[in-house]
Amino acid sequence: MSTYQWDWGVVLQQVPESDEFYYQWLATGLGWTVATALSAWVIALLLGSLIGVLRTLPSKPLSFIGTAYVEIFRNIPLIVQLFIWYFVLPELLPTALGDWMKRDMPLPEFSTAVFGLGLFTAARVAEQVRTGILALPRGQKNAGLALGFTLGQTYRYVLLPMAYRIVIPPLTSEFMNIFKNSAVALAIGLTELTFQMKQITGDYAPANPIEVMTIVSALYLIVAFSVNRIMAFIEKKTRVPGYISGGK
Amino acid sequence: MEINLENVWISRDFILEGLQYSLSLTGFAMLVGITFGTFLAIARLSHNRWISGAASTYVNLFRSIPLLLVIFWFYILLPLITGVQMGADKSAYVTFAIFEAAYYCEIIRAGIQSIPKGQINAGLAMGFTPAQNMRYVILPQAFRNILPLLLTQTIVLFQDTSLVYVVGATDLLGAADKVAHRDNTLVDMYIGVAIIYFTISFSLSKAVKYLHGKIAIIR
Numbered sequence: 001m002s003t004y005q006w007d008w009g010v011v012l013q014q015v016p017e018s019d020e021f022y023y024q025w026l027a028t029g030l031g032w033t034v035a036t037a038l039s040a041w042v043i044a045l046l047l048g049s050l051i052g053v054l055r056t057l058p059s060k061p062l063s064f065i066g067t068a069y070v071e072i073f074r075n076i077p078l079i080v081q082l083f084i085w086y087f088v089l090p091e092l093l094p095t096a097l098g099d100w101m102k103r104d105m106p107l108p109e110f111s112t113a114v115f116g117l118g119l120f121t122a123a124r125v126a127e128q129v130r131t132g133i134l135a136l137p138r139g140q141k142n143a144g145l146a147l148g149f150t151l152g153q154t155y156r157y158v159l160l161p162m163a164y165r166i167v168i169p170p171l172t173s174e175f176m177n178i179f180k181n182s183a184v185a186l187a188i189g190l191t192e193l194t195f196q197m198k199q200i201t202g203d204y205a206p207a208n209p210i211e212v213m214t215i216v217s218a219l220y221l222i223v224a225f226s227v228n229r230i231m232a233f234i235e236k237k238t239r240v241p242g243y244i245s246g247g248k
Numbered sequence: 249m250e251i252n253l254e255n256v257w258i259s260r261d262f263i264l265e266g267l268q269y270s271l272s273l274t275g276f277a278m279l280v281g282i283t284f285g286t287f288l289a290i291a292r293l294s295h296n297r298w299i300s301g302a303a304s305t306y307v308n309l310f311r312s313i314p315l316l317l318v319i320f321w322f323y324i325l326l327p328l329i330t331g332v333q334m335g336a337d338k339s340a341y342v343t344f345a346i347f348e349a350a351y352y353c354e355i356i357r358a359g360i361q362s363i364p365k366g367q368i369n370a371g372l373a374m375g376f377t378p379a380q381n382m383r384y385v386i387l388p389q390a391f392r393n394i395l396p397l398l399l400t401q402t403i404v405l406f407q408d409t410s411l412v413y414v415v416g417a418t419d420l421l422g423a424a425d426k427v428a429h430r431d432n433t434l435v436d437m438y439i440g441v442a443i444i445y446f447t448i449s450f451s452l453s454k455a456v457k458y459l460h461g462k463i464a465i466i467r
Binding site: 004072075077079084087088091092183186187194197198209210213217220225 | 309321324411
């Protein structure tokens with residue numbers, strides 16, 4: 001440790017034999033991290049809500065489909081899931097489609113990461129949405145049906161608006177997780193923030209890994225903190241007076 | 249293309265070695281993580297602002313950055329500090345113990361806080377010191393309440409150990425990946441690995457659910 005040459009200016013240096021700077025690498029990395037997490041979150045929220053609702057339905061086969069989805073996607077590590085979508089799926093699809101995925105699909109790493117991360121997180125969101133729906137008093141569903149709503153309308157206008165509000169705190173953690181989990185996409189070559197850090201401290205090595213890793217960690221901290229604040233704001237704005245206690 | 253899982257069976261010795269590493273990493277990180285996590289939880293609940301502040305900084309820091317980044321941190325930092333090249337397989341033990349302690353800490357803290365105030369007062373009234381109270385009254389009840397959560401976190405931890413693949417360690421995924429690239433059997437190996445992870449995690453989570461029903465304290 002005593003021989004370590006500190007140099008905090010390392011990210012301001014120019015990349016050897018190019019007209020780029022290291023901080024530009026970090027900026028694009030951060031961009032991909034945020035883009036991947038936000039896009040995957042859209043899939044996770046939509047699909048997760050659908051699966052979560054399926055699991056609460058009175059129909060046996062439908063709730064089984066929901067349960068099976070959650071169990072499969074929760075019990076296989078994310079990195080293995082990404083490998084399967086990226087390396088295995090194109091081999092198993094019909095040749096023409098597989099070849100298209102391998103050669104012509106636009107932004108292959110990004111699309112696969114968004115898709116894989118979205119499906120993975122959907123299983124977690126589904127569990128939260130289901131918990132939220134089950135936490136509501138049974139009278140709410142009956143009241144909805146008694147008012148003449150169809151089951152679909154009861155979910156849409158009575159159950160889900162309350163369930164979402166109840167599960168905002170655990171959804172906040174999932175939303176923060178999706179930013180952290182997007183780092184796993186470096187394994188399929190997505191040039192997100194951790195990938196860029198690895199590039200800078202790796203082969204090109206200006207030999208100052210500690211400074212670069214500190215800066216990257218700080219960037220993740222800022223992202224996590226912002227997400228947390230945004231969700232706290234949404235929680236406050238959507239609170240039903242007198243129903244959900246507290247909220248900071 | 250055909251899926252031929254026999255390819256996984258053929259290299260079972262090497263794959264099992266990888267699985268063994270994954271499991272031993274999980275076990276070590278669980279034991280050290282829970283021990284260290286207990287101290288962190290007690291520190292977070294301390295009345296001393298410096299102690300609780302330090303503990304919550306530790307926990308919030310590790311819970312805000314990706315595990316993958318922490319893996320790189322220790323992979324690079326440990327040889328710099330110790331001056332010994334220890335390689336990915338060994339540095340992962342330190343990484344996971346330190347990282348998981350933050351997650352276990354939050355579970356244990358919730359467990360301690362779930363103990364009714366009356367229990368704590370009763371212990372103190374019996375003449376226990378605060379430390380004895382923690383040891384004989386609070387922690388035994390807290391751990392019983394949170395055992396299912398601790399085990400669920402351990403299943404997550406087991407799946408997370410697959411990330412050491414990125415620094416080249418030979419865990420279950422790493423072993424399968426090496427075989428896959430040697431024999432050009434990517435499809436079979438990845439599907440085989442997915443099945444192994446699923447079978448272990450799924451049966452463990454079923455067992456935890458069963459245990460939860462058995463030990464839940466009826467209040």
